[in-house]
Structure formats: C-alpha cells, structure tokens
Amino acid sequence: MDGDVLWTPAPDAREATRMGQLLTTVEAKYGVDLPDYNAFWAWSVDHIEDFYAELAEFCDVRFDSQPDQVLTTRRVPDAVWFPGATLNYAEHIFRCMPDDVVIQAISEVRGNHEVTAAELREMVGRVRAGLVELGIGKGDRVAGYLPHIPETIAAFLAVASLGAIWSVCPPEFGVNSVVDRLSQVEPKLLIAIDGYRFGGKDFDRTSHVADIRAALPSLETAIWLPYLDESAATPPEMMAWNDVFSTSGPMAFESVPFDHPLYVLFTSGTTGLPKAVPHSHGGPLLEHHKWLGMQADLGPGDRFFWFTTTGWVVWNITVSALTMGASIVVMDGSPTAFGLDKQWELVQDLGVTHLGASTAYVLACKDAGIHPGRDFDLSSLRVGMVGGSPFPPDGWEWWYREVKEDILVGCSSGGTDVAGTFIGGSPLVPVYSGRQACVYLGVRVEAWDEVGHPVIGVPGELVVTTPLPSMPKALWGDAGGTRLRETYYANFPEVWDQQDWVIFYDNGSCSVIGRSDATLNRAGVRLGPSEYYTVLDALPQVREALVVHVQTGTSKDGELMLFLVLEDGAVLDEELLAVIRAQLSSRLSPRHVPDVVQAVPDLPKTLTGKRLEVPVRRILEGADPDTVTSRGTLANPAALDPFITIAQERSGLVNPRR
Numbered sequence: 001m002d003g004d005v006l007w008t009p010a011p012d013a014r015e016a017t018r019m020g021q022l023l024t025t026v027e028a029k030y031g032v033d034l035p036d037y038n039a040f041w042a043w044s045v046d047h048i049e050d051f052y053a054e055l056a057e058f059c060d061v062r063f064d065s066q067p068d069q070v071l072t073t074r075r076v077p078d079a080v081w082f083p084g085a086t087l088n089y090a091e092h093i094f095r096c097m098p099d100d101v102v103i104q105a106i107s108e109v110r111g112n113h114e115v116t117a118a119e120l121r122e123m124v125g126r127v128r129a130g131l132v133e134l135g136i137g138k139g140d141r142v143a144g145y146l147p148h149i150p151e152t153i154a155a156f157l158a159v160a161s162l163g164a165i166w167s168v169c170p171p172e173f174g175v176n177s178v179v180d181r182l183s184q185v186e187p188k189l190l191i192a193i194d195g196y197r198f199g200g201k202d203f204d205r206t207s208h209v210a211d212i213r214a215a216l217p218s219l220e221t222a223i224w225l226p227y228l229d230e231s232a233a234t235p236p237e238m239m240a241w242n243d244v245f246s247t248s249g250p251m252a253f254e255s256v257p258f259d260h261p262l263y264v265l266f267t268s269g270t271t272g273l274p275k276a277v278p279h280s281h282g283g284p285l286l287e288h289h290k291w292l293g294m295q296a297d298l299g300p301g302d303r304f305f306w307f308t309t310t311g312w313v314v315w316n317i318t319v320s321a322l323t324m325g326a327s328i329v330v331m332d333g334s335p336t337a338f339g340l341d342k343q344w345e346l347v348q349d350l351g352v353t354h355l356g357a358s359t360a361y362v363l364a365c366k367d368a369g370i371h372p373g374r375d376f377d378l379s380s381l382r383v384g385m386v387g388g389s390p391f392p393p394d395g396w397e398w399w400y401r402e403v404k405e406d407i408l409v410g411c412s413s414g415g416t417d418v419a420g421t422f423i424g425g426s427p428l429v430p431v432y433s434g435r436q437a438c439v440y441l442g443v444r445v446e447a448w449d450e451v452g453h454p455v456i457g458v459p460g461e462l463v464v465t466t467p468l469p470s471m472p473k474a475l476w477g478d479a480g481g482t483r484l485r486e487t488y489y490a491n492f493p494e495v496w497d498q499q500d501w502v503i504f505y506d507n508g509s510c511s512v513i514g515r516s517d518a519t520l521n522r523a524g525v526r527l528g529p530s531e532y533y534t535v536l537d538a539l540p541q542v543r544e545a546l547v548v549h550v551q552t553g554t555s556k557d558g559e560l561m562l563f564l565v566l567e568d569g570a571v572l573d574e575e576l577l578a579v580i581r582a583q584l585s586s587r588l589s590p591r592h593v594p595d596v597v598q599a600v601p602d603l604p605k606t607l608t609g610k611r612l613e614v615p616v617r618r619i620l621e622g623a624d625p626d627t628v629t630s631r632g633t634l635a636n637p638a639a640l641d642p643f644i645t646i647a648q649e650r651s652g653l654v655n656p657r658r
Contacts, residue, residue, distance in 0.1 A: 001393065001433060002393045002433055002434040002435070002511075003432050003433060003434065003435060003505070003509070004393075004397075004432065004433040005430045005431070005432060005433075006396060006397070006400045006409075006430075006431045006432070006433050007400065007405070007406070007407070007408060007409065007430060007431040008430045008431075009408075009427055009428055009429065009430070013427050013428055014428070017297045017427040017428070018293055018294055018297055018299055019294045019295070019297065019426065019427055019428055019441075020427070020428060021058075022054065022055070022058050022294065023040050023428075025054065025058060026040070026043065026050075026051075026054055029054070030043075030047075030050070036428065037426055037428040037429045037438060038438075038508055040428075040441065041438065041439060041441055041508075044441040044442045045442065045443065045444045045466055048071065048074065048442060048466055048467075049069075049070040049071045050070075051441065051442045052070055052071070052081070052286065052442060052469065053070050055286060055289065055290060055294075055441075055442070056286060059286075059289040059293055060096070061087070061092065061282075061285060061286065061289070062087065062091075062092070062095075063082070063085040063086060063087050063258075064086045064087055064088075064255040065084060065085060065086040065255070066084070066085060067082040067083060067084045067085035067258070068083050068084035069082075069083060069084075070082060071467070073467075074466060074467060075467075075494050076464065076465065076466065076467045076471070076489075076494055076495060076496050077473075077481070077485060077489055077494055077496075078494075079467030079471070080259070081258060081259070081282065081283065081467070081469045082258040082282060082469075083258070085257070085258040085282065086255040086256060086257055086258070087255065087256070087258065087281060087282060087285075088160065088161065088163070088253040088254060088255055088256060088281060089160050089262050089281040089282075089284070089285050090124075090157045090158075090160040090161040090253060091161070091253040092285060092323050093157060093319070093322045093323055094121065094124075094157075094251065096322065096323045096324065096325050097117055097120075097322040097323070097325065097327075098117060098300070098301075098325060098326070098327050099117050100116055100117065101114045101115070101116055101117075101327055102115060102116065102117050102120055102322060102327050102328070103115035103120065103150050103153070103327065103328055103329075103330055104303070104327065104328070104329045104330070104350050105149060105150055105329075105330050105331075105332070106329065106330065106331040106332070106333075106346065107149065107331075107332045107333060108197040108198070108199075108200070108332065108333030108334065108337050109196075109197050109227060109228060109332070109333070115150045120150070120153075120154060120157075121251060122248065123150070123151070123154040123245075124154045124157045124158045124161070124251065125158075125248055125249045125250060125251050126245045126246065126247060126248055126249060127154050127155055127158035127245045128158040128161055128162065128249050128251070128252075129245070129247050129248065129249025130244040130245040130246075130247070130249075131158055131159065131162060131164070131189070132162070132249070133244075133247075134189065134220075134221050134244070135220075136159070136162060136164050136188065136189060137162055137163070137164065138162060138163035138164065138254055138256065139163065139164065139165065140162075140164045140165065140188045140189070141164065141165045141166075141167065141185045141186060141187040141188055141189075141218075141264075142155070142159045142164050142165070142166055142167075142187060142188065142189045142190075142191070143166075143167045143168065143169075143182045143185065143187035143189070143190045143191070143216075144156075144166070144167070144168035144169070144190070144191045144192070144310070145168075145169055145171055145173075145178060145190065145191070145192040145193060145205070145208075145209065145212060146168055146170070146171065146191060146192070146193050146225070146310055147170060147171055147193065147196050147227070147309070147310060147332045147333075148170075148308060148309060148310055148315060148318075148330050148331065148332050149227070149330065149332050150330065151225060151227075151241070152168065152310060153319055153330070155191055156168070156263070156319065157319075160262055160263075160281070161251065161252065161253050161254065162254055163254035163256045163260060165185070165261045165262070165263065165264060165278070166262065166263040166264075167181070167182060167185050167187065167263060167264045167265075167266075168263075168310045168311075168315075169181055169182065169266075169310065169311060170309040170310045170311040170607075171193050171195070171196045171203070171205050171208075172196070172198065172203070172309065172311075172607065173311065173632045173633060174208070174630075174631065174632025175208050175211045175212055175215070175632070176630065176631075176632055177630045177631075177632030177633050178208075178212050178632070179211075179212060179215040179216065180273050180274055180630060181266045181273075181274055181276065182212070182216060183215065183216060184264075184273065184276040184476055184477055185264050185276060185476055186216075186218035187216060187218060187219060188218060188219065188220050188221070189219070189220065189221045189222070189223070190212070190213065190216065190219055190221075190222045190223070191222075191223045191225060191241070192205070192209040192212070192213075192222065192223070192224060192225065192238075193205060193209075193225045193226075193227045193228070194206060194209075194224065194225070194226045194227055194228050194229060194232050195227065195228035195229070196227070196228060196332070196333070197228060197333055198333055198334045198337070199333070199334040199336075199337050200334075200337060202228055203228075204228070206232075206235065209222075209224075209235070209238075210235065213237075213238075221239065222237070222238045222239070223238065223239050223240070223241055223244055224238040224239065224240055224241060225241040226240075226241070256281055257281075258280060258281065258282035258283075259280040259281075259282065259283070259473070260280060260281050261278040261279070261280060261281075262279055262280055262281045262284065263278075263279055263316065264276050264277065264278045264279075264476050265277045265279060265313060265316070265416045265419065266311075266416070267415065267416040267417060274630070275417075275475050275483075275487065276475055276476035276477065277416060277417055277419075277472050277475060277476070278472060278474075278475075278476050279316075279419045279470060279472065280469075280470070282469060283419065283468070283469040283470035283471070284316065284320060284419045284420065284470050285320070285323065286469045286470070287418070287419065287420035287468060287469055287470040288317055288320035288321075288323065288419075288420065289320075289323065289324070290420075290440065290441060290442065291317070291412070291420055291421055291424075291440065292304070292317070292320065292321055292324055292326075292354075293324045294441060295410065295412075295424055295425060295426050295427075295440055295441070296354060296383050296385060296408075296410065296425070296427075297382070297383060297408070297427045298321060298324045298326050298353075298354055298383070299324055299325055299326065300324070300325030300326065301325070301326070301353075302324070302325075302326040302327075302353040302354055302382075303326060303327050303328070303329065303350060303351055303352050303353050303354070303380075304318065304321040304324075304326050304327070304328050304329070304352075304353070304354045304356075305328070305329035305331075305343070305346065305347070305350070305352045305354070305355055305356065306318060306355070306356025306357065306385065307331050307335040307343060307356075307357070307358075307361070308608075309607055311607060311633070312416075312607070312608055313415065313416045313419055313420075314356065314387070316419060317419075317420075318330065321354075326353075326354070329346065329350055329352060331343075331346075335361065336364075340364060340365060340368055340370060341365070341370050341372065341375065341376075343355070343357070343361075344365075344370070344372035344375070344376045344378070344403075345376055347372075347376065347378055347380065347381055348376040348377045348378060348380075351380040352380060352381060353380055353381060353382045353383065354381075354382065354383045354384075354385065355381060355383075355384055355385070356384075356385040356386070356387070357384070357385070357386055358386070358387065358388035358389070358608050358609050359386055359387070359388050359389045359390065359391045359395065359411075359609065360388065360389065360605075360608070360609025360610075361609070362386060362391070362395050362398070362399065363392075363395050365398075365402075366394070366395060366398040366402075370402070371402050372402060372403045373402055373403050373404050374402070378403065378404050381403075381404055381407055382407055382408070383407060383408050383409070383410070384399060384403070384404075384407060384408070384409035384410070385409075385410055385411075385412065385424075385425075386399075386409065386410070386411040386412070387411065387412045387413070387421075388608045388609060388610060389530075389608075389609065389610045389611070390511070390512055390513055390514060390528070390530040391411040391434070392434060392530065392533070392534050392537070393433040393434035393534070394534075394537070396409065396411075396431070396433045396434060397433055408425055408426075408427055408431065409425065409431055410424040410425020410426070410431070410436075410437065411424060411425070411435075411436055412424035412425070412436070413436060413462075413500065413502075413512045414498075415498070417472070417488070417498070418468055418470050418471055418472075419470045420468070420470050421440065422439065422440055422443055422445045422462075422464060422468075422498070423436040423438065423439050423440060423445055423510060423512075424436050424437065424438070424440065425437045425438070426438050426440075429508075432507075432509045434511060435505070435509040435510060435511050436509060436510050436511065436512065437508075437509050438508050438509065439508065439510075442466075442468075443464060443466055443468055444464065444465045444466040445462060445463070445464050445465075445510075446460075446462075446463055446465065446504065447459065447460030447461065447462060447463075447502045447503060447504045447510070448460050448461045448463050448492065448495075449461075452492055452495075455504070456504050456505065456506060457503065457504075457505065457506070458503065459501050459502065459503050459513060459527075459528065460501075460502065460503070460504075461491065461492075461497055461498075461499070461500075461501070461502075461516055462497075462498045462499075462500040462501070462502040462512065462516075463492055463495050463496060463497055463498070464495070464496040464498065465495050465496075471496065472484060475487075499515060499516050499517060500512050500514070500515060500516055501513050501514050501515065501516040501518075501528050513527075513528025513529075513530045513531060514528035514529045514530050514613070515613065515614060517614055518548070518613035518614050518617070520532075520547065520548075520549045520560060520592060527588060527589075527592055529546070529547050529548075529611070529613050531588060532545060532547045532562070532584065532588065532592075533545055533547075535583050535584055535587045535588065536564070536580070536583075536584075538583075539579065539580070539583070540567065541566055541567055541570035541576055542564055542565075542566060542567070542570075542580075543564075543565045543566060543567050544564070544565040544603050544611075545562060545563065545564050545565070545603075546562075546563045546603045546611050546612075546613060546616060547560065547561070547562045547563070547594065547613070548560075548561050548613050548616050548617035548620065549561075549617065550617055550620045550621055551621060559595040559596060560592065560593070560594040560595050560596070561594060561595065561596040561597075561598070561620065562580075562594035562596065562597045562598070563597075563598055563599075563600045563603065563616075563643075564597065564598070564599050564600070565599070565600060565601065565602060565603055566599055572597065572598070572599040577597055580594075580597060581593050581594075581597075598646070600639075600642045600643070601639070601642065602636055602638070602639040603636075603639055604616065604629075604634055604636060604637075604639040604640045604643070605634065605635045605636060605639070606633065606634060606635065607633065607634070607635050609635070612629060612634075614628075615628040615629040615640075616640075616643050619640070619643050619644060619647050620643065620646065620647050620650065621647075622647065622651060625640060625644050
C-alpha cells in the first residue's frame with residue numbers, strides 16, 4: 001500500500017555511511033545536535049553556505065584558487081556559488097577514480113571488455129593531444145554523435161580537461177533532432193560514429209552524419225569513429241579517430257572558474273527548439289557528490305550501473321560516479337537485447353553494488369514475472385536507484401519482494417535542468433512504498449498551491465526555494481536569462497518551478513505524480529496521470545494507458561481523453577468500458593471519469609520510457625505535431641500517427657469517436 005515502510009536503516013547507519021560520517025563531522029565542528037536526518041536536513045538549509053563548504057571539504061573537492069565566499073545571495077535566480085574559485089571537473093575524475101578497472105563495457109557490437117585506469121588515462125591523453133593539435137581550447141564547443149562507450153567518456157574528459165565545452169547526442173537520434181540541438185551551441189568539432197546496433201539490428205549512420213555536418217556551418221573539423229564496421233572507409237572531408245588521436249600526450253588540466261561551462265544538456269520544451277542548458281564544472285561536481293556519495297552512499301570499491309544513452313542526464317551522472325572512487329558499467333545497445341533479465345545477471349557477474357533503472361524497466365520486469373533475487377546472486381547489491389517517471393507502489397513492492405529486501409531503494413526526481421535531483425532516498429531514512437523518502441540535503445523543496453502557499457497532503461507545484469550549485473543562470477544563447485526566467489520563474493518570482501506535480505506528507509516523504517502541465521483538472525480537483533495508471537494497470541485487459549485533459553474551448557471543463565493499448569485478444573467493448581468507468585469513478589472520483597476512451601496500437605514514449613502526455617494533449621488541441629515534440633527522440637515515432645489522425649478528425653468533426 002502507498003506509504004507502507006518497506007525498509008529501515010541499519011542501527012549502525014550513522015557510523016557506516018558517508019552521510020552519517022558527514023553528519024558527525026558537522027555536529028563536532030559546529031557544536032550542534034543532529035539526532036536524525038530531518039534535523040540534519042533542517043541545519044543544511046538553514047546554514048546552506050556552511051553545508052556546501054563542509055560538503056566540498058568532506059568530498060575532497062579541491063580549488064586551485066580559493067573562493068571569495070560560498071554564496072553571494074540566497075535569491076534563487078541570482079545566486080552565484082563559490083565566486084573566485086577555480087578548478088577542473090576532469091582533474092577530479094582522474095584524482096579520485098580507482099587504480100584498477102574503472103569501466104566495464106557491455107556492447108552488442110564488441111561484447112564485454114574492461115578498461116583500466118591506466119588505459120583510460122592513456123586514451124584521454126591521446127584524445128587531448130589530438131584536440132590541441134586541432135586548435136581546440138578553452139570555451140570551444142565539441143560535439144559528439146556517439147553511443148555510451150568508453151571512447152565517448154574519453155572524448156568528454158579530454159574536452160573538459162581543456163576547458164572546452166561538450167555536447168552529445170545518441171546515434172539513435174534523427175538528423176533533425178541532432179541539428180536542432182547542436183546548432184544552438186555552434187560546435188567547432190564533431191566526433192561521429194559510423195553506426196550502432198540495437199536489438200541485433202544494425203543501423204548505418206553514414207548519411208545522417210553527412211547531413212548533420214552540412215547543417216552545422218560552425219564546424220571546422222569532423223572526426224569519424226568506426227564502431228559498427230571498423231574496416232569502413234572514412235568519409236570524404238572527415239578525419240579518422242585513429243589518425244587524429246594516435247599520439248600519446250600528457251594529462252594536464254585547465255583551471256577554470258567554478259561556473260565555467262562543462263557541458264550543454266538538452267531538454268525538450270513544449271514549444272520551439274529543445275532548451276540548451278549549460279552546466280558548470282563546479283555545480284555538477286558538488287551536486288553529484290551529494291546525490292551519489294551522500295544520498296546513495298556510493299564510495300570507493302563500489303560499482304555503479306544504470307543503463308542510459310548519451311541523451312539522458314544519467315550518462316553524465318554515470319561519469320561522475322568515478323569521482324566517488326567507484327567503477328562504472330556502461331552498456332551500449334538494447335538493454336533487453338540479451339534478455340529482460342540481463343541487467344540482473346550483470347549485477348551478479350560484475351559485482352554491481354549500485355543499480356539504477358528506469359521505472360519502465362522495473363515495471364516491465366514485474367509484468368514479465370521475472371524473479372531476480374531467486375535466479376541470480378545479488379549479494380553485492382546494496383542500493384537501488386529508480387527514476388525517469390513516477391514509480392507506483394506495486395513497483396516498489398515487487399522490488400523488495402523479488403529483488404532484495406535488505407537494501408536501500410531510492411526513487412529520485414530532478415532532471416536535466418539541474419543536472420541532478422532534489423528528492424529521493426537516504427541511508428538514514430526509511431523507504432516508503434510509492435514515495436520519495438525525503439528532500440535532499442542543502443535544498444528546500446515544497447508543494448505550493450496556485451497562490452504560492454505551501455500545502456501538505458494534497459497536490460501542488462514542486463518548487464525549490466533555495467539555490468543549488470547546479471542551477472543554470474541562463475540557457476545557452478539566452479542573453480540575460482530571459483527564456484530561462486520565463487520557463488522556471490514565471491509562476492513564482494525568485495522561486496524555481498520544476499513544473500512537476502507533487503504531494504508532500506507529514507513525515508517528510510513525497511510523491512511526484514507527473515508533470516504539472518499534464519495534470520487533470522476537473523472542477524478544481526486535480527489528479528496526476530500516474531493515479532489513473534495505477535488503477536488501469538490492475539485491469540488484465542489493459543497493457544498500457546495514456547490520459548490527457550484537452551482544452552479546446554468547446555467546454556469549460558475540457559475533455560478527459562483516455563487512450564489504451566489492450567492486451568492481445570482484448571476488445572474495447574461496452575462491457576470493458578463499463579468496468580473502466582466504474583473503477584475510475586470509485587478509485588479516483590466520478591468527475592474524473594473520461595469523456596473519451598479509445599484503443600490505440602501503441603503509445604508514444606521517450607527513449608527512457610516516459611509517456612508523452614503533454615505533446616499528445618497539445619496535438620489534440622490543434623498544435624502542429626512538429627512543434628511539440630521531435631520524432632527523432634522517440635522510442636517509437638510511428639506511435640504519434642494515430643493521435644495526429646484523431647486530431648484531424650476532431651477538427652473536422654469527421655468520424656467522431658466515442
């Protein structure tokens with residue numbers, strides 16, 4: 001049931017965990033009594049400058065030039081962290097990573113192989129020397145069209161060591177999706193792959209790379225990395241990876257200001273081009289230490305694995321795991337190419353201590369009847385991490401029943417916008433079914449109603465009222481930060497609005513129930529889509545569902561439209577319709593019974609499994625489909641077509657559907 005306690009910290013958690021050790025350090029240094037996590041959190045937000053100074057010292061974050069102060073102001077949009085400080089993110093990677101194997105690489109193309117610390121240093125040194133020879137330096141932008149493989153990590157670290165700025169798109173992105181992103185940062189250099197393999201099928205990207213190059217006039221050089229076919233000829237006007245990066249070079253690190261851009265990440269908006277979000281050398285370094293090292297208790301000797309593409313912020317977080325002294329597992333290709341249970345087998349074979357997974361993957365394992373704890377030796381596993389979309393109670397309960405009952409599982413919520421997260425789990429806090437256990441240290445997060453009042457026990461906007469070191473000051477090319485302020489500060493001045501819909505509870509836990517602009521509002525009563533899905537997932541005839549609240553001006557309440565992917569053999573007849581309406585009426589509310597229920601062959605999703613409620617809603621309201629989402633970033637682009645057809649029929653009142 002929602003809110004049930006599924007796990008409690010061990011009696012020695014304060015002594016045995018990194019968070020507990022930091023807590024003890026703070027108590028001794030400041031003469032305060034912090035008996036539990038809630039007390040530590042309250043101290044960390046009331047004394048935010050002291051907390052981040054202590055976090056940096058505890059995690060051995062080293063400044064080449066010392067900061068003038070920790071924080072200039074607590075006004076969220078205007079805050080500047082560690083002014084005067086200089087450092088380099090990549091230097092912290094090489095100073096902290098393990099001495100032996102640092103990367104375990106799993107690939108449909110290459111099979112499994114290891115990369116040692118010495119091999120990674122040598123590879124990064126070669127890439128760095130080649131970049132210098134090409135004239136790449138501080139502030140230049142280098143772009144990748146690359147999968148999650150060791151070469152991508154090496155290229156990123158070499159770029160970072162020079163103070164240049166990195167951006168990457170996964171090769172499954174189409175040309176338009178790549179150009180929409182990379183054209184904004186105007187890269188000087190592109191590193192591109194020849195193709196990739198997914199689920200046993202090869203995808204040649206030769207023509208894509210040519211089209212991308214032609215659409216990026218800022219490019220001075222393009223480098224070809226043969227991966228799918230190592231014998232393939234290098235295309236004209238490109239340079240081969242092995243030729244450019246053939247000469248060994250020394251490791252050196254350009255010392256840059258704390259807020260100097262490290263990489264530019266991309267997050268899709270509801271209109272216009274994807275938002276290009278620059279993140280600094282210092283911000284993610286501190287925030288990832290807090291998330292991974294404190295909240296997830298990742299440290300030396302641990303092994304971190306979370307399947308991701310290079311298009312998800314989890315890729316950046318995976319690289320940061322090296323700064324904790326942990327090794328990492330990288331996986332290229334389909335996460336289910338070797339079977340849905342392959343990732344659990346990797347936990348056994350590679351000794352994974354920290355396993356991350358998307359909500360979609362965990363629920364797929366549950367629905368498939370997989371028994372990881374029975375079928376594999378998961379004795380190494382200490383922490384589970386879930387993210388990507390709301391995680392329902394039955395997913396939590398499956399994990400503790402079928403995976404392992406004596407580990408910390410945390411469901412985090414944050415995003416690309418801040419290169420990190422605000423809420424999730426803690427080694428000092430119980431795990432509650434269906435909920436994020438706590439707000440993270442050093443950040444104040446609340447649920448607010450429409451007029452800016454904090455609310456408990458009912459849904460509200462997820463807002464952040466204290467600054468984070470990784471919060472961007474502006475989007476890339478956003479002079480004066482105008483677009484960023486319109487995006488995140490329009491509803492509540494000087495308060496970050498994450499545009500998520502969240503419920504906070506008296507014990508400090510909370511539930512993110514979906515994007516706030518995807519919420520379903522009837523007569524002032526608002527529900528999140530995930531609440532619908534919890535009800536519908538229990539129906540044996542329903543495989544998946546998507547619900548949207550469409551406002552077309554024809555009704556003051558709009559229309560609630562429910563779309564279903566049915567199990568094989570199921571039919572959306574009057575009998576099933578009656579069951580659906582009765583269940584939603586009784587388990588949610590009568591006012592939230594859908595006006596329209598329709599079967600569709602598939603639901604459009606991102607590559608991480610998120611259902612696209614907002615783009616579907618906007619298409620049904622008459623928006624141009626090409627302006628609300630980028631097909632090249634979808635796991636199943638053709639799934640949009642039925643919704644486009646429905647929108648066209650609705651606009652012309654042709655073939656009205658029930």
